[in-house]
Amino acid sequence: xxxxxxxxxxxxxxxxxxxxxxxxxxxxxxxxxxxxxxxxxxxxxxxxxxxxxxxxxxxxxxxxxxxxxxxxxxxxxxxxxxxxxxxxxxxxxxxxxxxxxxxxxxxxxxxxxxxxxxxxxxxxxxxxxxxxxxxxxxxxxxxxxxxxxxxxxxxxxxxxxxxxxxxxxxxxxxxxxxxxxxx
Amino acid sequence: xxxxxxxxxxxxxxxxxxxxxxxxxxxxxxxxxxxxxxxxxxxxxxxxxxxxxxxxxxxxxxxxxxxxxxxxxxxxxxxxxxxxxxxxxxxxxxxxxxxxxxxxxxxxxxxxxxxxxxxxxxxxxxxxxxxxxxxxxxxxxxxxxxxxxxxxxxxxx
Numbered sequence: 001x002x003x004x005x006x007x008x009x010x011x012x013x014x015x016x017x018x019x020x021x022x023x024x025x026x027x028x029x030x031x032x033x034x035x036x037x038x039x040x041x042x043x044x045x046x047x048x049x050x051x052x053x054x055x056x057x058x059x060x061x062x063x064x065x066x067x068x069x070x071x072x073x074x075x076x077x078x079x080x081x082x083x084x085x086x087x088x089x090x091x092x093x094x095x096x097x098x099x100x101x102x103x104x105x106x107x108x109x110x111x112x113x114x115x116x117x118x119x120x121x122x123x124x125x126x127x128x129x130x131x132x133x134x135x136x137x138x139x140x141x142x143x144x145x146x147x148x149x150x151x152x153x154x155x156x157x158x159x160x161x162x163x164x165x166x167x168x169x170x171x172x173x174x175x176x177x178x179x180x181x182x183x
Numbered sequence: 184x185x186x187x188x189x190x191x192x193x194x195x196x197x198x199x200x201x202x203x204x205x206x207x208x209x210x211x212x213x214x215x216x217x218x219x220x221x222x223x224x225x226x227x228x229x230x231x232x233x234x235x236x237x238x239x240x241x242x243x244x245x246x247x248x249x250x251x252x253x254x255x256x257x258x259x260x261x262x263x264x265x266x267x268x269x270x271x272x273x274x275x276x277x278x279x280x281x282x283x284x285x286x287x288x289x290x291x292x293x294x295x296x297x298x299x300x301x302x303x304x305x306x307x308x309x310x311x312x313x314x315x316x317x318x319x320x321x322x323x324x325x326x327x328x329x330x331x332x333x334x335x336x337x338x339x340x
Contacts, residue, residue, distance in 0.1 A: 023250065024243045035239035049240050056246045061253065120232040139233035164194075167229075174229065178221065181228045 012069035074150035131166035
């Protein structure tokens with residue numbers, strides 16, 4: 001359950017003053033979202049952990065730049081996106097997904113679920129980074145189109161169409177793997 | 184998988200943009216069309232995976248540790264605050280210099296003669312004869328700088 005904007009805004013105000021408890025709480029609230037975004041983008045669990053860490057460091061060091069504290073979530077997502085894009089500039093993107101790369105999810109007991117996740121992750125990794133982020137944010141629980149627009153710096157009115165196109169591209173990439181997804 | 188032209192309606196069905204009548208018609212079509220049923224199941228399977236949230240690692244402690252090493256958010260924040268306070272202090276000083284002569288019934292400000300001994304002397308006399316004013320102003324400045332310079336104190340107030 002996400003806290004309301006006022007609670008986040010209050011935590012941001014405390015964090016700006018260096019309150020460690022507020023910083024820690026903001027990380028706890030948002031780390032699932034940021035880690036999910038990052039791992040969907042980079043695939044590798046170790047890299048995702050490092051980049052999630054870097055995203056929070058950059059966010060808290062730039063907290064003064066956040067004009068509206070209630071917009072912390074999309075602002076943080078935009079930072080995570082930049083961190084991932086910087087990472088991509090540094091190395092070639094991975095195109096295929098292996099069990100080793102998604103280390104922590106491979107520990108899940110339900111192998112069929114892991115297999116499906118890998119298929120989706122593999123298809124996602126072949127989308128362009130913007131489409132990938134669009135889908136991750138748009139499908140993330142409680143994320144509004146306004147927040148998606150803010151995180152990606154695109155007009156809110158275009159979000160629905162862009163998400164649908166990205167979803168269609170993903171479906172296209174999954175052609176021929178329907179039986180694996182339904183097994 | 185066989186293609187069915189009706190499968191185009193699956194997206195509309197999932198987004199809830201079909202009318203009640205269209206939904207009813209498409210649902211009865213689904214009963215007779217294995218291709219559409221499978222496509223609907225595939226779409227649902229993709230959705231289920233897309234909403235999956237990965238279990239994040241424990242990063243609170245490492246992030247806090249690194250922020251401390253880097254001087255925390257506080258350090259960056261204070262730097263900005265100091266600019267604000269410096270500008271405010273300059274504005275108050277300039278305003279004080281402009282307003283004080285009027286308050287003390289001195290002749291209007293003339294830049295050239297502002298620091299002449301005639302102008303300074305009455306001010307000096309006031310502070311000399313009323314040391315409490317000087318002490319009060321000193322404490323007020325000290326208090327203000329403490330309150331505004333230290334975020335934790337400022338929050339308490």
